Amino acid sequence: MYLPDGYTTLDKISENDDYAVYDLFFGPNHPGMHGxxxxxxxxxxxxxxxxxxxxxxxxxxxxxxxENKLWAQNLSLIPRVCVPDxxxxxxxxxxxxxxxxxxxxPRRARYIRSxxxxxxxxxxxxMGMGGVGGALGHYSTMYLMMIDRDLILDLFEAxxxxxxxxIYNIPGGVRRDIPDGxxxxxxxLCDRLESKLPEWDRLLYENPVVQDRLGGLGxxxxxxxxxxxxxxxxxxxxGVKADVRIDTPYAAYDEIEINSKLxxxxxxxxxxxxxxxxxxxxxxxxxxxxxxxxxxxYKLDLGNISKLRVPKGDAYSKxxxxxGEFGYYVVxxxxxxxxxxxxxxxxxxxxxYLCHKHLRGMKIDDVAVWMASFAICPPDxxx
Amino acid sequence: MEMDNLYLANLREEKQNMWGGLVNYFRKRSMWMLYYxxxxxxxxxxxxxxxxxxxxxxxxxxxxxxxxADLLLITGYLSVKTLxxxxxxxxxxxEPKYVVGFGSCPINxxxxxxxxxxxxxxxxxxxxxxxxxxxxxxxxxxxxxxxxLMGEIQEGKAIGxxxxxxxxDWYKKNQDAVLGxxxxxxxxxxxxxxSNPSVDELMALEKGESNV
Amino acid sequence: xxxxxxxxxxKMHGDKIExxxxxxxxxxxxxxxxxxxxxxxxxxxxxxxxxxxMSCIDWIEENEFxxxxxxxxxxxxxxxxxxxxxxxxKPWMHTAINIWPHVQPYEQEIHxxxxxxxxxxxxxxxxxxxxxxxxxxxxxxxxxxDYSLALYTTDALGLTPPFDDIDIVEITAxxxxxxx
Numbered sequence: 001m002y003l004p005d006g007y008t009t010l011d012k013i014s015e016n017d018d019y020a021v022y023d024l025f026f027g028p029n030h031p032g033m034h035g036x037x038x039x040x041x042x043x044x045x046x047x048x049x050x051x052x053x054x055x056x057x058x059x060x061x062x063x064x065x066x067e068n069k070l071w072a073q074n075l076s077l078i079p080r081v082c083v084p085d086x087x088x089x090x091x092x093x094x095x096x097x098x099x100x101x102x103x104x105x106p107r108r109a110r111y112i113r114s115x116x117x118x119x120x121x122x123x124x125x126x127m128g129m130g131g132v133g134g135a136l137g138h139y140s141t142m143y144l145m146m147i148d149r150d151l152i153l154d155l156f157e158a159x160x161x162x163x164x165x166x167i168y169n170i171p172g173g174v175r176r177d178i179p180d181g182x183x184x185x186x187x188x189l190c191d192r193l194e195s196k197l198p199e200w201d202r203l204l205y206e207n208p209v210v211q212d213r214l215g216g217l218g219x220x221x222x223x224x225x226x227x228x229x230x231x232x233x234x235x236x237x238x239g240v241k242a243d244v245r246i247d248t249p250y251a252a253y254d255e256i257e258i259n260s261k262l263x264x265x266x267x268x269x270x271x272x273x274x275x276x277x278x279x280x281x282x283x284x285x286x287x288x289x290x291x292x293x294x295x296x297x298y299k300l301d302l303g304n305i306s307k308l309r310v311p312k313g314d315a316y317s318k319x320x321x322x323x324g325e326f327g328y329y330v331v332x333x334x335x336x337x338x339x340x341x342x343x344x345x346x347x348x349x350x351x352x353y354l355c356h357k358h359l360r361g362m363k364i365d366d367v368a369v370w371m372a373s374f375a376i377c378p379p380d381x382x383x
Numbered sequence: 384m385e386m387d388n389l390y391l392a393n394l395r396e397e398k399q400n401m402w403g404g405l406v407n408y409f410r411k412r413s414m415w416m417l418y419y420x421x422x423x424x425x426x427x428x429x430x431x432x433x434x435x436x437x438x439x440x441x442x443x444x445x446x447x448x449x450x451x452a453d454l455l456l457i458t459g460y461l462s463v464k465t466l467x468x469x470x471x472x473x474x475x476x477x478e479p480k481y482v483v484g485f486g487s488c489p490i491n492x493x494x495x496x497x498x499x500x501x502x503x504x505x506x507x508x509x510x511x512x513x514x515x516x517x518x519x520x521x522x523x524x525x526x527x528x529x530x531x532l533m534g535e536i537q538e539g540k541a542i543g544x545x546x547x548x549x550x551x552d553w554y555k556k557n558q559d560a561v562l563g564x565x566x567x568x569x570x571x572x573x574x575x576x577x578s579n580p581s582v583d584e585l586m587a588l589e590k591g592e593s594n595v
Numbered sequence: 596x597x598x599x600x601x602x603x604x605x606k607m608h609g610d611k612i613e614x615x616x617x618x619x620x621x622x623x624x625x626x627x628x629x630x631x632x633x634x635x636x637x638x639x640x641x642x643x644x645x646x647x648x649m650s651c652i653d654w655i656e657e658n659e660f661x662x663x664x665x666x667x668x669x670x671x672x673x674x675x676x677x678x679x680x681x682x683x684x685k686p687w688m689h690t691a692i693n694i695w696p697h698v699q700p701y702e703q704e705i706h707x708x709x710x711x712x713x714x715x716x717x718x719x720x721x722x723x724x725x726x727x728x729x730x731x732x733x734x735x736x737x738x739x740x741d742y743s744l745a746l747y748t749t750d751a752l753g754l755t756p757p758f759d760d761i762d763i764v765e766i767t768a769x770x771x772x773x774x775x
Contacts, residue, residue, distance in 0.1 A: 028468055029419045031447045036421055036465060056723035057465045058422065061498040063708075064732055064739045068497070076494065083423045099618055130429070146433040153430075164426055164519060226669065227644045228697045240669070247672045248620060316621060316665060316674060318647075329650050329663070342650035344665070352700035379423065382723060463725045492747070497740040499732055500724065503747040561746060567728040568745050569737070575685050576712035585687055585714065 019044050024364075028057055032135050032368030035083075037378035039355065043364065051359045053352050058382040066341045071097060072170065072305045074338065079165040081343060082380050085124035087116050088321035089328070090169040093341070095250060095317040096330040097171040100310050101302075107252075108296040109173035111289055114252040115186070116159075116168060117319070118286050122193065123152045124322035125279050128375050132272055133204055135368035136213055141204050148196065151189055158182060171308065173299025183290050190283045197280065205276060217268040218358045218370045225266070229349035232324030233278055234374055236262050237270040244320035256288050268373035278322075309336055323347060323375040345380030352381065389549065393542050404537075410453075410479060411442075411533040417452035418445040419472065422459025424486045424519045436522040441529055449475040457511075459519065460488035462500045466508060467562055473509050478544050481532060484514040485525075493518060507557040510543030600641065600673060607637060617676075625678045628688060634677060635664060635694050643668040643675060646691075649701040651709050655735040658683045660711060664691070687712040708733040 026032075026039045038054035062081060066074050078093050079086030091113055098105060126145040133141030153163045159182060160166040160175070168175050204210055220230065222238040235242050243260050245253040259281060263273040302308060312334040318327035324346030331340040354374070359367060397404065420428065431438050432445065446452040449472045461469065473482070484505050487493035492503035505511055512535065515528045535541045547554060580588075601614045601622060612634060613625040626634055647665040654661060664677040681688060690713040691698045700722070702713045707721050710731040721727065730737040 028421075028465070029417070029449070029472055031418050031445070035425070036419075053722075056721075056725070057462055057468070059462050059464070059500050059723040060460065060495050061500050061732065061739060064737075065495070065498050068740070080423055080494070083426050127429075142429070143433045146429050147435055150430050150435050163521065227639075227646075227695060229646060229648075229695075231645075242669055247669070248674070313617075315618065316676065318674075325647065327647055327665070329665070331652055340650075340652045342648075342652075342663075344648040348648070348700060349697045353697040467725070492743075497743050499739045499742045501743075501747075503743070562726065564726055564728065568742055569729050571728055572710070572730045574710065576687065580714065582689065582714045 021049060025054070026364070026367055028054075030368075034131055034368075034371055034376065035378040037351070037376075037381070039359070039367065041359070041364065041367075046363045046365070048359050048362055048364060048367075051355050053355060055352070055378070055381055058379050060383065062383045063341055063343065066338055068337065070306055070336055071308045071310060071338065074341070075167050075170060079167060080379075081383055082321065082323075082326070082345070082377065083164075084127045084377065085120050085322050086165055087120035087169070088319040088326045089343075090167070091117060091251065092317050092319045092326055092328040093330065094169045094171045095319070096315045096328050097310060099315040099317060100313045100330065100332055101171070103172065103300060103302070105173045105300050106297040107294050109298050109300070110252040111293050112174050112178060112298060113169060114256070115286060115289050115293075116156075116166070116174075117251065118282050118289070119152055119156065119186075121282050121322045122279065123149045125275055125282075126152075128322065128372065129200070129204065129272070129275060132214075132369065132372040133210075135372045136210060138204065138207070138210065141200065144196075144200075144203075148193060151192070155182070155186060155189060158185075170299065170305060172302045172305070173297070175299070177298045183293070186286065187290060190286055194280070194283050197276070200276075205273065210272075211269060213366070213369060214269040214272055214373065215267060217362075217366055218354075218373060219267045220354070220358075221266060228354060230324070230354075230374075231346055232320065232322070232375070233274045234271050234324065234350070236260065236278075237264070237274040238266040239264040244318055244325055248318070250317070250319060252289065255292070256285060258285060268369065271373045307336070309334070310338075318344070321346060323377060323380075326380075343380070343383055345383065347374075347376045347378070347381050350374040351376040351378070389542055389545055390540060393539050393545065397539055407537050407539060411536040413442045414454045414481070414529075414533075415446040415452050416443055416454045416456055417449055417472065417476070418447055419455070419469075421457055421461060421465050421469065422486075422488065424459035424488075427519055427522055427525065428456075428458060431522040431525050436526060438526065438529070441526070441533070443529065449473075450477065452476055453480055455480065455482045456485060457482065457489050457505060458485040460486075460493060460495050460501050461505060463502065463561060464500075466502055466558075470509060470558060470562075479541075480544050481512045481536070481541050482509055482543060483528065483532065484511045486520060487516055487518050490514050490516065502561065508554060508561075510546045510554075512541045512543045600643075600668075600671065600675070603641070604634075604637075608634065620672055621674050621676070623676045623678065628679050628681060631662075631664075631677065631679050632689050632691060632694065635666070635691060638666055638675065638677070639694055641668075642670050643673075645669065646695045646698060647674075649698060649705060651705045651711060651733075653683075653709065653733065653735045654680075655683070660686045660709060662688060662705075662711070681711065686710065687714065689713075690715040692716060707731065710734070 022043050024041050024043055026041050028036045028038045036057040040052040040054050041048050042050040065077060078089045081089050126149040130142035130145040157163050160168040222240050225235050225238045239262055245258055261277045263270045263277060310332040314331040316327060316329045318325050326346055327344035329342040330338060333339040430436055455473055489505035495501040496503055513528055513532045515524055517524055604614060611626060611630050615623045617623050643666040645667040650663045652661040660681040660683055662679050667674050699716060702716050703719055703722055705711050706719045708731055
C-alpha cells in the first residue's frame with residue numbers, strides 16, 4: 001500500500017493519569033467538510049485542544065497562470081477561483097482593468113452586471129444555507145434549496161450559455177445582450193423564491209433544534225470582527241453596517257436603493273438569519289434593477305479584445321460577494337499580459353486565523369456547522 | 384489467443400463461475416459513491432444527487448468511508464496533495480471498485496495543463512474506468528456516464544482494479560516520480576534565511592555590510 | 596478623500612512617506628521598510644481598522660520585491676495601499692502580527708510563494724505546496740510551463756503503459772466456448 005510521508009492514524013500524542021490526547025484528521029474526505037480542505041485536530045475525547053489547518057489541496061497556481069495569458073484569456077480562469085459564486089470574480093477583475101484603462105462602461109452594461117451579480121448571490125446563498133442544513137443533518141433543506149438553485153442556473157444558461165461558469169463579463173461591459181423574454185422569466189423566479197421563504201423559515205430558522213445548535217456558536221464581537229478581516233454577512237451579523245455595495249458603490253448600485261437590515265448577535269444563529277435577510281433584499285434589488293433597466297449599448301468598443309494593451313499602473317477593485325469582500329489587485333506593466341494579479345479571498349481570515357481561537361474548546365460535532373456559518377469555502381483560500 | 388489479456392481472462396473466469404453474470408447485474412445496481420469532493424467539478428454533484436436529476440433511482444448513493452464505497456469519483460482537477468490522498472483512499476476501498484474521471488482535467492490536464500501543482504494524466508496513477516468530458520459536465524452527462532458504466536460492469540469490462548493489481552509496479556513508479564521526489568525538477572533553491580535569524584541579527588548584518 | 600488622511604499623514608510623518616491619490620477613494624503611501632510598522636500603527640489608530648490582505652510583487656528587472664498592505668476605513672470609506680520595496684537578494688520584512696494578528700497566514704503564504712522572510716512570525720512552514728524543492732513558484736524566474744511539462748507529461752511519466760492486455764477485444768464464438 002502506498003504510505004505517504006507523515007501519515008498518521010488516530011495517534012496518541014500525550015497522556016497523563018486522567019486522559020490522553022489524540023490527533024485526528026477532520027479530513028478532506030469527510031461528509032461534513034465543505035470542499036477539499038482539512039483541519040488536523042488534537043483532541044481529548046470529543047473536545048478540541050489545538051487546530052492546524054491543512055490547506056493546499058485545491059491549489060492550482062492561479063496567480064502564476066494568469067501572468068502567462070492575455071488579458072481576455074484570463075477571463076476563462078477567473079470564475080474558477082470561487083466555485084459556488086463565480087460572477088463577483090469576473091466583475092472585480094474587469095473593474096480593475098477598466099480603472100487602469102480609465103474608461104467608463106455604458107449604463108445598460110452596469111445594470112446587467114448588477115442583475116447577474118445578484119442572481120449569483122442568490123444561488124450561493126441557497127448553497128450556503130443548504131450547507132448549514134446538511135452539516136446539522138437536516139437534509140430536506142439542502143434538497144429543496146438545490147432545486148431552486150437549479151432554476152437560477154437554468155436562467156444563467158439561457159443568458160450566458162453556461163450553467164456554473166459564465167465568462168460573461170469582459171473589460172468594457174458584458175458579452176451579449178439580454179434575450180427577449182428573459183426578464184419576465186427572471187421576475188417569475190423572484191416571485192417563486194419569495195414565496196418559498198416562509199417554508200424555509202418553518203424548516204430551518206424556526207426549528208428549535210437548529211436554534212439550539214447554532215445559538216452561541218462561534219461568537220465574535222463587532223470590534224474584533226472589524227479588525228480580524230471578517231467582511232460580508234458575517235460582519236453585518238455583529239451589528240456593523242458594512243456593505244461594499246453601499247460603501248464604495250460599483251456597477252449600478254449607486255442608482256439603486258439598498259435597504260440592508262442587520263441582525264445582531266455575532267453568533268452562528270445571527271449569521272444564518274443575516275443570510276436570510278440578505279436573500280430577501282437581493283430579490284427586491286433584482287426587481288428594482290429590472291424595472292429601471294435602461295436602453296443603450298451593452299459594451300464599450302475597445303477594439304480587438306485579444307489585443308488589448310493596458311497602460312502601466314495598478315488598481316484594487318472589490319465587490320460584495322455572498323461570502324464577503326472579494327478583491328482583485330491587478331498590476332500592469334503596459335503589456336499584453338498582466339504583470340501580477342493578486343486575489344483577496346473572503347474565507348481566509350475565518351478559515352485560517354479564527355479557527356485557532358474559536359475551535360479550541362468546541363466539540364467535534366460543531367466544527368462543520370461553524371465552517372458553514374462563516375461561509376468558509378476552500379477554493380478561495382487555496383486559489 | 385493470449386492468456387495474458389485481462390479482459391478475456393476475466394470473462395473466462397465468469398463463465399466458469401455460475402453466478403458470474405448475475406453478480407454483475409446486482410453490482411451495477413448498487414454502486415455506492417465515495418463522498419469526496421476533490422475539485423471544482425463537485426459543484427454539479429448536489430444537483431445530480433437531489434430531486435431534479437435524482438441519482439438514487441439508479442441505485443447510487445453517497446457513502447462516507449472508503450471501506451464501504453464502490454465508486455471513486457474524481458471530480459475535476461487533482462493537485463499533488465489531493466493525489467496523495469486519493470491514492471490512499473483508492474487502496475483502502477474493497478474490490479470490486481471503479482473510478483470515474485470527471486471533466487477534462489483528469490484526461491489531459493484541461494485548463495490547468497501548464498500549472499505547477501496540478502497533474503495532467505490520471506491514468507498514470509490509478510486506473511480509470513470511465514471518463515466524462517466537459518468543463519464541467521452537466522448532470523445529464525453524469526447520469527449518461529453512470530449508465531454506460533453500469534453497462535460495462537454488466538459486460539465485465541470495468542476491470543480497472545485487476546489491472547492495478549497486476550501492474551502495480553508501473554503505477555507505483557509513476558506515483559513515486561511525482562510524490563516521492565528527492566530532487567528539484569528545474570533548479571534547486573537554497574533559502575538564505577534557513578537558520579531563522581532574528582530581527583536584531585538581520586539589522587546587525589546589514590549595518591555590517593554597509594560599513595564594509 | 597473625506598477625512599483628509601493624506602494631508603494629516605504628510606504633517607505627521609513628513610518626508611518619510613510619499614503620498615498619492617490614485618483613483619476615487621483609493622490612495623497610495625510609499626515608505627521605507629523600517630518605517631512601515633510605524634505607519635501602519637498610526638493608520639490603525641486613525642480608524643483604518645480593516646486590513647484586507649497583503650500582496651507581493653516581483654520586480655525582477657529592478658531587482659526588488661514590493662510588498663503592499665491594503666487597509667480600509669469603515670468611517671471614511673477610503674482604501675489605502677501601503678507600499679514598500681525590499682532587496683531581492685535577501686528579502687526580509689518586519690512582521691505585522693502585533694498590529695493585526697490575522698496577517699499571519701498572509702505572511703506565511705508570501706514566504707512560501709516568494710521567499711520573503713518575516714522574523715517574529717510564529718509559523719512560516721509551507722501551506723500549499725507538497726514536497727517542494729525548487730524556487731519559490733511565484734518568482735518571475737520560475738517558469739511554470741517548463742515545470743509542468745517536465746514532471747507531468749508523457750515523456751516524464753512514460754505514459755504508454757508497457758502492457759497491452761487492457762485492450763478490450765471482441766471474442767468470437769469459438770473462443771467463448773473454449774472456456775467452458
